[in-house]
Amino acid sequence: MGQTKVKLEEDLVEKAEKLAKLAGYSSVEEFITHTLESAIAQLEEGGDTEELKEKLKGLGYIA
Amino acid sequence: MKLWSIKLLGKRCRTPKTFWPFLIFFVVLVVFPTHDQALAYVGPGAGFAVLSSFLMIFIAFLLAIINLISWPLRYFWRLLRGKNAYKKARVKRVIILGLDGLDHQLTEQFMAEGKLPNFQKLRNEGRFAPLATTFPSISPVAWSSFQTGTNPGKHNVFDFLTPEWKAYLPKLSSAQIGNVQRHLSIGKYRIPLGKPSLKILRRSVPFWNILSEKGIFTNIIRVPITFPPEKTTGLLLSAMGVPDLRGTQGSFTHITSKEDTSNLTGGTHLLAKRVYGRFHGSLPGPPNPMVKDHPTISLPFIISSNGKMAEATLELCGAKIPLHLGQYTDWVPLTFKTGIGVKISGICRFLLKSLEPQLDLYVTPINIDPEKPALPISYPAVYAPYLAKKLGRFATLGLAEDTWALNERVIDEGQFLRQTWDIHAERERMFFDALQNLDRGLLTIVFDSTDRIQHTFTRYLHPDHPANQGRDVFQHQNAIEHLYQECDVLLGKVLAKIDAATVLIVMSDHGFKAFKRGINLNRWLLENGYLTLKESGQGGEWFQGVDWSRTKAYALGLAGIFLNKKGREGKGIVSADQVAQLKSEIAENLQKLRDPLRKEMAINAVYDSASVMHGPYLSNAPDLIVGYKPGYRASWASVTGTVMENIFSDNIKAWSGDHCIDPKTVPGIFFCNKKVADDELSIMDIAPTVLDLFGVAVPAHIDGKVLKMDVEKKK
Numbered sequence: 006m007g008q009t010k011v012k013l014e015e016d017l018v019e020k021a022e023k024l025a026k027l028a029g030y031s032s033v034e035e036f037i038t039h040t041l042e043s044a045i046a047q048l049e050e051g052g053d054t055e056e057l058k059e060k061l062k063g064l065g066y067i068a
Numbered sequence: 069m070k071l072w073s074i075k076l077l078g079k080r081c082r083t084p085k086t087f088w089p090f091l092i093f094f095v096v097l098v099v100f101p102t103h104d105q106a107l108a109y110v111g112p113g114a115g116f117a118v119l120s121s122f123l124m125i126f127i128a129f130l131l132a133i134i135n136l137i138s139w140p141l142r143y144f145w146r147l148l149r150g151k152n153a154y155k156k157a158r159v160k161r162v163i164i165l166g167l168d169g170l171d172h173q174l175t176e177q178f179m180a181e182g183k184l185p186n187f188q189k190l191r192n193e194g195r196f197a198p199l200a201t202t203f204p205s206i207s208p209v210a211w212s213s214f215q216t217g218t219n220p221g222k223h224n225v226f227d228f229l230t231p232e233w234k235a236y237l238p239k240l241s242s243a244q245i246g247n248v249q250r251h252l253s254i255g256k257y258r259i260p261l262g263k264p265s266l267k268i269l270r271r272s273v274p275f276w277n278i279l280s281e282k283g284i285f286t287n288i289i290r291v292p293i294t295f296p297p298e299k300t301t302g303l304l305l306s307a308m309g310v311p312d313l314r315g316t317q318g319s320f321t322h323i324t325s326k327e328d329t330s331n332l333t334g335g336t337h338l339l340a341k342r343v344y345g346r347f348h349g350s351l352p353g354p355p356n357p358m359v360k361d362h363p364t365i366s367l368p369f370i371i372s373s374n375g376k377m378a379e380a381t382l383e384l385c386g387a388k389i390p391l392h393l394g395q396y397t398d399w400v401p402l403t404f405k406t407g408i409g410v411k412i413s414g415i416c417r418f419l420l421k422s423l424e425p426q427l428d429l430y431v432t433p434i435n436i437d438p439e440k441p442a443l444p445i446s447y448p449a450v451y452a453p454y455l456a457k458k459l460g461r462f463a464t465l466g467l468a469e470d471t472w473a474l475n476e477r478v479i480d481e482g483q484f485l486r487q488t489w490d491i492h493a494e495r496e497r498m499f500f501d502a503l504q505n506l507d508r509g510l511l512t513i514v515f516d517s518t519d520r521i522q523h524t525f526t527r528y529l530h531p532d533h534p535a536n537q538g539r540d541v542f543q544h545q546n547a548i549e550h551l552y553q554e555c556d557v558l559l560g561k562v563l564a565k566i567d568a569a570t571v572l573i574v575m576s577d578h579g580f581k582a583f584k585r586g587i588n589l590n591r592w593l594l595e596n597g598y599l600t601l602k603e604s605g606q607g608g609e610w611f612q613g614v615d616w617s618r619t620k621a622y623a624l625g626l627a628g629i630f631l632n633k634k635g636r637e638g639k640g641i642v643s644a645d646q647v648a649q650l651k652s653e654i655a656e657n658l659q660k661l662r663d664p665l666r667k668e669m670a671i672n673a674v675y676d677s678a679s680v681m682h683g684p685y686l687s688n689a690p691d692l693i694v695g696y697k698p699g700y701r702a703s704w705a706s707v708t709g710t711v712m713e714n715i716f717s718d719n720i721k722a723w724s725g726d727h728c729i730d731p732k733t734v735p736g737i738f739f740c741n742k743k744v745a746d747d748e749l750s751i752m753d754i755a756p757t758v759l760d761l762f763g764v765a766v767p768a769h770i771d772g773k774v775l776k777m778d779v780e781k782k783k
Binding site for chain 2: 026028029030031032035036039046049057058059060061
């Protein structure tokens with residue numbers, strides 16, 4: 006699995022580590038990834054309707 | 069200022085680096101030469117990673133040499149590490165046999181009737197108990213809790229579907245297959261430069277990854293929500309979430325010589341033209357990722373009669389495949405050419421249903437070929453080809469059993485059972501091969517036949533089921549009993565192969581109940597003023613016609629209801645200070661819902677998700693989880709965001725059993741060959757218990773408890 010290293014200030018990482026534990030993340034990496042993804046999702050456009058529908062085709066639980 | 073380096077969670081799957089399976093694969097490559105093959109993703113809107121077979125072979129060759137040279141060093145390192153890894157372990161092996169959807173009540177009943185002697189033996193020797201499932205009681209949610217030991221609020225899977233917040237559209241909750249961002253355009257070709265991003269959306273960490281980090285061997289086979297496969301030092305074969313070659317969750321093809329223009333869910337009709345007594349047509353495959361607008365790549369075929377009514381020959385991809393009336397073919401390899409030397413491999417099976425007076429041929433969804441996977445479906449990548457070469461090709465599609473072909477009556481009950489049991493047999497071969505090779509460590513496998521057969525044959529257990537009208541109610545009335553007995557036979561074979569130093573856990577993720585009546589939650593929300601349609605008054609699929617500026621709540625998927633929240637939904641109107649009151653109001657009113665036909669309450673309870681789960685992903689969960697009474701479920705139309713005329717409707721599909729109801733009514737099962745002292749067991753308890761058995765510390769984020777299992781330190 007590919008990984009990318011990002012440099013962060015030490016005190017920020019320490020705070021993030023504490024918060025990650027409190028919030029129930031399995032690691033500080035997961036916490037930071039989630040935080041970044043949430044921020045990026047606010048700026049992104051919605052998905053293509055037909056493409057999303059096509060990908061679900063055949064899922065037994067939905068018609 | 070000091071800087072810390074943080075490794076962000078990886079997103080791309082990469083060819084594995086090392087070890088013995090790769091050596092086997094290298095040998096396989098030499099012994100079984102392959103054609104030009106692309107490592108590719110094919111599906112709606114996705115692109116390709118262009119990696120020709122020459123390059124693959126070259127890399128494989130290079131890595132094999134490196135492996136050979138470094139083998140002594142690695143051998144001693146692993147020996148040393150392995151010795152330490154098991155130092156604190158109390159067991160030699162843990163085997164988890166997952167039987168998706170095996171119902172506690174039915175298991176109890178069949179045991180009481182003496183029909184499950186091996187389960188009874190396991191119960192007498194160790195423990196049998198209901199296993200509390202997740203809120204909601206849906207497989208991707210429950211299996212995610214199984215593998216992470218956490219509640220859904222910490223693993224981020226709440227349903228099969230999750231809303232795309234801005235567009236109010238559904239997307240798969242477990243995996244995301246992205247597009248390639250950069251392309252090179254040459255004429256009609258649009259060549260992707262790079263790999264499509266593949267991302268597993270389940271968060272937290274599977275317990276086998278924690279074990280493998282400590283040097284403990286793990287072999288994970290077909291556990292749901294393992295696609296794309298995550299890196300491990302063990303072996304993993306992906307399951308639920310793996311698409312077919314068309315990029316869908318499974319699309320069959322129904323080939324006929326008589327034009328049929330009816331719409332099918334989960335598949336398409338295809339007309340074959342009769343020319344001088346032979347049938348000609350083209351089998352649609354994946355979209356061509358190398359050409360602009362991704363036209364479908366099709367394979368021309370000819371079907372000719374052998375002069376007998378019951379036999380024909382299918383000419384496809386240069387091969388002649390014999391077709392016998394009423395019999396499935398073996399897996400047939402298919403090669404789709406993109407036009408510039410890149411090929412995409414798939415496999416499918418054919419079932420000739422009729423030759424005269426009209427051709428009637430069923431084709432399974434085109435699965436990713438495990439010998440030459442177009443997408444990563446195992447870790448290491450060579451594990452799937454290794455299994456295919458050793459044991460034969462197998463179904464790779466996440467939900468491989470074609471329930472929609474049965475719903476649409478393209479195949480009948482007997483043909484569906486044949487397909488399902490064939491897939492079960494493939495899985496069993498993998499399981500016993502892995503078990504034979506497991507000296508120490510963890511082996512986990514999940515069988516899906518238990519889930520699919522109960523989904524589609526539960527109507528036989530209920531004479532009043534609406535789906536029985538006009539259908540056989542006798543021929544397959546013992547299908548479910550037979551299913552449980554086959555599981556018992558499987559268990560018997562496992563028991564014969566384990567010793568006292570092995571812990572065996574047999575478990576399921578949820579139980580089953582009949583699905584007789586559907587409830588359109590969106591209609592209920594409309595009638596109760598929580599959802600509003602535009603002036604036209606017509607509601608279509610995926611919330612067509614919904615006026616979001618006046619809608620407070622909507623239902624999407626199987627789990628429950630979402631509030632149209634400001635800051636989350638694209639056109640949200642519910643502010644944070646209104647949430648608690650609105651949730652409470654909807655829950656109170658919905659619990660009063662009464663079925664006018666059956667004259668009974670339809671809902672046991674409506675759960676505030678914040679009261680049944682917690683964690684950093686809680687905001688992605690449905691705000692309310694609907695605990696349907698057994699017999700009811702979200703209607704087919706409700707799941708896809710369609711507002712119908714009536715709240716209630718009969719479920720007349722073959723898909724006549726379900727578990728997406730009140731989780732308290734559908735616990736799974738737990739069997740163990742060791743005594744377990746705990747009174748109440750949850751699916752979240754398995755992960756920490758296995759970690760503890762191997763002497764690995766349980767991380768603080770895990771919600772499950774370590775079960776008090778009667779296991780002495782191994783000698």
